[in-house]
Amino acid sequence: MTNPNALLHRRDVVNELLRDRADLLVIAGLGAPNWDVSAAGDHPNNFPLWGAMGAAAMIGFGLALAQPKRKVLVITGDGEMLMNIGSLASIAVEAPKNLTIAVLDNERFGETGMQKTPTASGVDLAAIATACGIRTSRIVRTMAEVTELRDFAHEGRGTVFAQIKINPEALVFVMPPADGVILTTRFRQSVLGDEALFN
């Protein structure tokens, strides 16, 4: 019997969000979300961050505005989201339909020794997103809800925000290329075609 109250495993969550990813564009926040997205499979349509903490949601937002016909999924952590929590206000005003922000919330700063983040004391990111005006905003605790979130992201039913409660487990690092020029160029070439190499 599986325990219905057990916390979700982060790589199960990310594997499900990226199932049959087709031409989904993915921004991964620094730290464990980067390793999780890379563990699901390195892909030119991934832009995994190795720094610039607090950037993930806004990169996804600028990308979603630039590519309104593509679906953009941001996968990041609770600490990374909290660093620029105001970006939810900026995003909610424009509310692009093709943007989903999935926060993997282990209530910890995982890369620095598992210190507690404010979500461990009850700070409710989904409520913050709702208060900013992101109408589809929720806390996710089950794989069935993860599957629904995956479908929202792939269908562009946004703007969608989800705070996914996950187990604070430390897993093996699975790393994508670290060179920002490679990550940028291959992403642009994949999205924009070979023309991107010439301008």
Next chain:
Amino acid sequence: MAEAAKSRSEAPAALPTWPDEIYHVLKDAGIRQVAMVPDAGHSRLIRSFEADPETRVVTLTTEEEGVAMLAGAWLGGERGVLLLQSSGVGNCINMLSLPVICHMPLLMIVTMRGDWGEFNPWQIPMGQGTRPSLEAMGVIVNKVDEPDLVASTVQGAAHLAFNTWKPVAVLLGQRVLGAKNFKELARK
């Protein structure tokens, strides 16, 4: 005599043309996304972009959001500009790692405070720190203090940013913007 002096001082001054020139230069450069924290010096340019159905104007809660947003725009094939005051440059420092390490263009147009004619001492630290902070992060900085040179400076900065994938900041000095004096306003 006093009346004549008063009416002279209340006559509307000729509007500077450089905000409209910046608008046209940025349109020619293909700017589609405008990310900004407003500043009085940018107000006319912001109104021009807000009236333009081809550009999206996004108000940020802090300027570093704009650095990340315009990185996303570039990944998706659109060009943008970040409009900010010099105090907002300080909010961007770590986020500038992103365009620097990824060789992405970033065009910033910075209205200066804490510069020529400043009246507010609290503006001095970041105003004087603006250029060294940007240069420390690898941003190319062009300052302009002559209204007639604003358009060509922005045009050159846009070419530099988008053709060589560099972060470039244009600093519009208070000689261009005109220095406010709140103490005078308070006396009125």
